[in-house]
Amino acid sequence: MPPKTASRPALSRDVVADRALEIADAEGLEAVTIRRLATELGVTPMALYWHFRTKEDLLAGLADRVLDAVELPARGGDWAADLRGAMHALVVAMRPHPQVANLVPTRIMHNQKGLDLTEWALQTLADAGFAPQPAGQLAMQALRSVVGMVTSDPVDGSGMTAEERDAELRTKRAYLASLPPDRYPALIRHADAMTYCPDPDEFFDLGIDLYVAGVRGLAPKA
Amino acid sequence: MPPKTASRPALSRDVVADRALEIADAEGLEAVTIRRLATELGVTPMALYWHFRTKEDLLAGLADRVLDAVELPARGGDWAADLRGAMHALVVAMRPHPQVANLVPTRIMHNQKGLDLTEWALQTLADAGFAPQPAGQLAMQALRSVVGMVTSDPVDGSGMTAEERDAELRTKRAYLASLPPDRYPALIRHADAMTYCPDPDEFFDLGIDLYVAGVRGLAPKA
């Protein structure tokens, strides 16, 4: 039966991890603190140690929660489309939690969905004709590529309001415009493109396209 | 003139940053602490605040120090070779300090060498025919690609002794071998390739090749 204080929901790994995810999304990973988490959950800091061995274990739990949300699509026969599908699935799962993205690579091999993703990637790369060594490296590169994109997401990457983003954008452009034009002509010419991304979806598409085109370029000729 | 206690070298941003780099390389970024740093430098924790506004500022200093070490080669006319040269220069500068690699992207635009690198990349990608928007994204992707490789360097990535690495390698392989073979056949087949890299240089070469091949695949036809 539930505890007396009906206000407090029962504690569990998932409840704690979900709350930690909310804090991380709203205020960044540094804001995720055993003590803060305990206060918000109406519990003593030590209570959390029943569910997580250490804070590191808790952070691993966050990464697992993100990986668990991955929905792998069905495989077709085309290796390029399959790679795209897996990367897109990862992007969809990770974009809501850009702060946690960096933790995912450490969990990829210790998580059911992570193993499924890796198996998928290895099979696909083997289909494309790669030997085990490059296939393994390219599979990991796909993961890192997605993590990198999500981490530097031009929109959601750093929980800010629209006004804050606007102010920062103006600051950045003013800064780039102030650079010596004889030394940094291209930088100045690209100032707008580097500071503003009209369509975030295109941002991710380009990253995935880049990876797939790279794999295609390196693939052994059939 | 030097202070009385000749044992203590004069404090400065560079002296502090170099010491912090040593600690980070040997024991990881978490070991870099204002108080620890002060003790090692024979000084009060508060002394460091004369040279760095905050700890964040100190960490930025570490990233700057890594970027300062980049030696850009001369440019040829071939855009692919130029891209390769810039990425290789970044790899050479960052590999000795894999723990700091993650901090570099935040400094790339606030550092002389970072700006030089970006200018180089943008000019090269413009030469290859890219419009400003994709050129800007691809330039950042090159940086992230290098950071990702250095961060997961199979050899130097996580300051361990040869014995520790060997033990971990055996553990990992035993773990992969214990997976259900009907569900993870490729993973098991790739176990050796995923856990051991015979030549770290090839690891980085493949990553750079992947990026360049990707750019080539996306480049507008001449």
Place this chain on the structure above:
DNA sequence: ACCTGAACACCGTTCAAGT
């Protein structure tokens, strides 16, 4: 099984003061 209480050894940082 699940949680509390008190204590320990750390953090980064402010503020006033010394030289």
Place this chain on the structure above:
DNA sequence: ACCTGAACACCGTTCAAGT
């Protein structure tokens, strides 16, 4: 200009104890 001293508000974690 450069550094010290004392204090504040935090951390993660251990260990023994409660229910």
